[in-house]
Amino acid sequence: MTSKIKQRGKDGRRWRRRKDKRPGEIRMAALECFGERGFAGTRLDDVAERAGVTKGTLYLYFQNKEDLFKAVVSEELVPNIVRIESLLSEKELPAPEALAQLMRFWVKTFTTTRLSILPKLVISEVGNFPELAEFYIHEVIDRGFALVGGILRRGIDEGDFREINVEETIISVIAPAIVTMLWKHSFEPHGSRKLDPVTLVETHIEIILRGLGRNPAAL
Amino acid sequence: MTSKIKQRGKDGRRWRRRKDKRPGEIRMAALECFGERGFAGTRLDDVAERAGVTKGTLYLYFQNKEDLFKAVVSEELVPNIVRIESLLSEKELPAPEALAQLMRFWVKTFTTTRLSILPKLVISEVGNFPELAEFYIHEVIDRGFALVGGILRRGIDEGDFREINVEETIISVIAPAIVTMLWKHSFEPHGSRKLDPVTLVETHIEIILRGLGRNPAAL
Amino acid sequence: MTSKIKQRGKDGRRWRRRKDKRPGEIRMAALECFGERGFAGTRLDDVAERAGVTKGTLYLYFQNKEDLFKAVVSEELVPNIVRIESLLSEKELPAPEALAQLMRFWVKTFTTTRLSILPKLVISEVGNFPELAEFYIHEVIDRGFALVGGILRRGIDEGDFREINVEETIISVIAPAIVTMLWKHSFEPHGSRKLDPVTLVETHIEIILRGLGRNPAAL
Amino acid sequence: MTSKIKQRGKDGRRWRRRKDKRPGEIRMAALECFGERGFAGTRLDDVAERAGVTKGTLYLYFQNKEDLFKAVVSEELVPNIVRIESLLSEKELPAPEALAQLMRFWVKTFTTTRLSILPKLVISEVGNFPELAEFYIHEVIDRGFALVGGILRRGIDEGDFREINVEETIISVIAPAIVTMLWKHSFEPHGSRKLDPVTLVETHIEIILRGLGRNPAAL
DNA sequence: GATGAATGAGCTTTCATTCAT
DNA sequence: GATGAATGAAAGCTCATTCAT
Incomplete structure (x- = not known):
């Protein structure tokens, strides 16, 4: 678009034009x-009211x-995907530490952003938005799998992990995080026990x- | 609801097959x-057509x-909850074996019933149906937690498991099953990799x- | 059952299913x-009310x-085009008589059908419906021109008419009919003088x- | 409506020009x-954009x-009505010549002004603007009829025309001009044959x- | 004077629900 | 019991109009 002149506003205006702010506010409200009612269950009146x-x-x-729905998903996702990308390029830690760091990074993201509602939203609405599935599978799931799978494979190569079935193990590793996100937005608002992401x-x-770990003696 | 008008045929037959099956057929279609489009996104025309x-x-x-929605959820859940109940009363196996059996039982249920769509449905729609949350939390989640938590505690008591944080561990145990169910109905129809529940x-x-396990030497 | 006062029509039914009649009634109302307010100016509430x-x-x-708009135009037009077709294939009269008959046929159509509103409708709305233009030009205008032009050419060939410019003469022949139709629906409802198609x-x-005529004295 | 305030800049500033022209530019765009989409079908955004x-x-x-709509119609019509008035007061020609001159005058107006869109506009919109009908009938139609009717009556009186039915003949005289104007704006933009007003x-x-004519041989 | 972000009434469209058949 | 034409409330969307800048 064009470069908009900065609106230096003094106080005392009854309302201001906020062309620059509005889209973000609306997306957030949306x-x-x-997240609460799903796509079809959400009325634009409600979104508007919440956005003021x-x-x-x-x-x-x-x-x-x-x-609007697509904007909400992609605008929320894209910047966070970028953050995850930066993780990927970090210095190589030993696999067990990398795994622990990754999970602790997830906790931080979970507690500091609104990103955690997206899994619920995507899971709920892919049936109505096939493109959303494609986008999410490609941009989030595949990347996430590659990331965790890479660490696991490295751990095996470097002798930290035993010879496990990588693809299936990925699920064992990440599933609790996914469940926690869904839980927070589906059950906690209705009085179920709260999951504490840090302890968890x-x-x-x-x-x-x-x-x-390699030592099988435990069993 | 179901009007209990006596409708015996003159030949004494109490049930007309067709009449008797209709509700189930409709619930199944529903x-x-x-499951595919959510509550608001589903048109009764579609349900009717699918039910013939x-x-x-x-x-x-x-x-x-x-x-109809509530009937679908409760009618699908209730008989399956009963099946789970029967597991609870089975003879006491050692905790590790009990845990393994429980998970293998889940695979069987997953592959032989349509139950697996319910988590997605419930997660998607609790925002619009608070009573559904209450019902599900009480009847499914709490029971499931009690079941797994009981096994874990027994395992600790009997020396098979180390002293773990039971509540959080429950999530680690069951999360992959939940994720697999969501995955099947949200991403597999749109071309993502398939998760094999058995291997997983x-x-x-x-x-x-x-x-x-108790032996920490592995770490 | 409850004691509900049934509001029966004179035939004893509150309302009847008239799947077979409804479309035509709605098209007529539309x-x-x-015709009165144009496409954009017409509210579907009004159409519905008029159709009952x-x-x-x-x-x-x-x-x-x-x-609905397209259905109205084509459904009204098509059967009347067919009627005009039948005129085309009629026995060959001398050109002057054919011309007179054609014009008298138009009067009959004008006074006995609702067709006369279509020119106004088409002229008003082609700007918004380009396909309508194409359809009308091809199905109505071109055929009409061919019909009148054919008679004129025959008249020249057979010596009844002088050597006139056929294309332009067609307009002189048919224009009053077109103007009369527009007049009826645009000005007569607002109190202008009435045009009597027969005298005209x-x-x-x-x-x-x-x-x-070649030899006007003959008249 | 149009306040004809003289705005000769005492200092000869040219910038007043723009301000002065705005209304006319807007009316023209409107x-x-x-003309293209009708009153209801026209968005003010489009008018504004076209007017710059x-x-x-x-x-x-x-x-x-x-x-705006009424201004458009009246502002376009008034000056042209004045021009027609001047024709009325011209020196009296023999009726046949007057008729020919009148029609040639129409051609000139048709080809040099935008007036020709008004019949289409008025015919299309009188249903929504009853006052428009009144205005147009009184200011344009009645005057036009009086003008042509006057010539025809004079022609009869002076022996140039036979005893015709004046009211109906007026239609035969002017209809091709009306049809040509409608044609130009409704069908020519969509690829129909073009009507050449001069030849016509x-x-x-x-x-x-x-x-x-009484004695056509005179021609 | 000019702008254009914001508004909200009014329209089109959808679809759960009803009810005469 | 079963149907499906008909309904009407509710939602999405448009655009003439306003008003702070």
Whole structure:
């Protein structure tokens, strides 16, 4: 688009034009609504109200409801994918440490961003948005699998892990994180026990690292 | 709801096969539709068509869409909860074996029933159906936690498992099963890699049992 | 059952299913509305009310407003085009008589059908419906021109008409009919003088035949 | 509406020009839009864009969309009505020549002004604007009829025309001009054959004068 | 004067629900 | 019991209009 003149505003304006801020605010409101009620169950009136605008305003920034939905997913995902990318390029730690770091990084992301609602949203709505599936599988799942699978393979090569079935082990490693995210947004709001990601991850790390270790005597 | 009007034929037959099967057929069709598109995204026309009846017929058996939805969830869950109950009362195996059996039982259920779509359905729709949350948390989650938690505690008591944080470990144990169910219905229809529950569970059992074992020398 | 006062019509039914009649009734109502207010200016509520149904019913028979509009034009046009076709194949009269008959046939059509609103509708809406232009030009205008042009050429060949510029003369011949149709639907409802098609056509026939004649003295 | 305030800049500033021209530019843009898509089908965004201003600017010059529409019609019509008035007061020619001159004058107007879109616009929109009908009937149609009717009556009185039915003959005389105007804006943009007003009028003049003549041999 | 972000009434469209058949 | 034409409330979307800048 074009470079918009900076709006230096003094105080005392009844409302301001916030062309630059609005889209993000709307996406955030939409993320919450879609996360809570799903795509079809979300009314644009609700999104608008939560964003502090009226329905018509949504259409200044998004072509239609579907466009807004896709914007919400991709805009939330993309910057976070970039953050994950940076992890990938970090210095090579021993595999067990790398695995532990990765899981602790997830805890940080989980507690500091709104990203955690996306798995629920995607899982719920792929049935209605096939392109979403393609995007998510390719950009998130495949990358995540490659990342964890790489560490596991390295751990085997370097003698830290026993000869495990990598593809299946990936699931054992990451599943608790996924379940925790779903849990937070589906059951915690309705009074179920709360899952503490920090404790959970530390417990899980120990189980996994012991479980993958070479010494079979434990069994 | 079900009006208990006596409808005996003059030949004494109590049940007309067709009449008797309709509700189940409709629930099954509804389960598939709701699973694919969610509650709001499902049209009763589609449910009716898939059930081989017309829209009006749905209202002969269910008060409304919401009633149908709840019937679908509870009717699918209840008999399967009963099956799980029977597991609970089985003869006491050593904890590691009990855990392995439980997970293999899950594989069987997963591959032989349509139950596996329910986690997705529940996770997607609890935002719109708070009672559903209550029901599911109480009837499924709490029971499941109690079941796995009981085995874990027994394993600790009997010296098979080290002193682990039971609550968090439960998640590590069951998360892969949950993820597999969600995966099957959300990503596999859209071309992602397939998860094989048998291999996955065997791999997971070994990781978990090794991970929970007493001998720490492996680390 | 509850004691519900049934509001029966005179035939004893509250409403009847009239799947076979409805589409035609709706098209007729739509024809009038579109004719009066144009496509964009017509509200489906008005069409529905005039057809004696509710808005939703329109969607049982037509995909959307545009589909209804096209159905109105083509359904009204097609059968009348067929009628015109039959004229084409009639026995060959002398050209002057054929011209007079054609114009009198138009009067009959004008006074006995609702066809006369279509020129106004088409002229008003071709800007929004390019396919409509194509259809109308090809099916109505070109055929009409061919018909009148054929008679004129025959008249010249057979010595009844002088050597006139056929293409332009066609306009002189048919224009009053077109103007009368537009007039009826645009100005007469607002109090302008009324045009009497019978007198008008007889006057026009005489002017045209005299105007085209070789030896006007013969008249 | 049009306040003809003289704005001769005392210092000869040219920038006032722009301000002065805005309303006319907007009316012109609106004329084209309304002509193409009708009143309801025209968006003010489109008018603004075509006029090279923004939507808000339209409201500096016109109260609302309807006001703009009426301004467009009246501002285009009034000056042209004045031109027609001047024809009326011209020296009295013999009726046949007057008729021919009148029709040739129409050709000139048709080819040099944008007036020709107005019949289409008025015919299309009178259903939505009853006052427009009144205005047009009174200011354009009645005057036009009086003008042509006057010539015809004079022609009869002076022995140039036979005893024709004046009211109906008026239609035969003017209809081709009306049809040509409608044609130009409705069908020519969509690829139909083009009507050449010059040839058409010359052909029509000859038909009409022969058709009306007492002693056609005179021609 | 000019702008264009924001509004909200009004329209099209959908679909759960009803009910005469 | 079963149907499906009909309904109407609710939602998505458009666009004339406003108003702070």
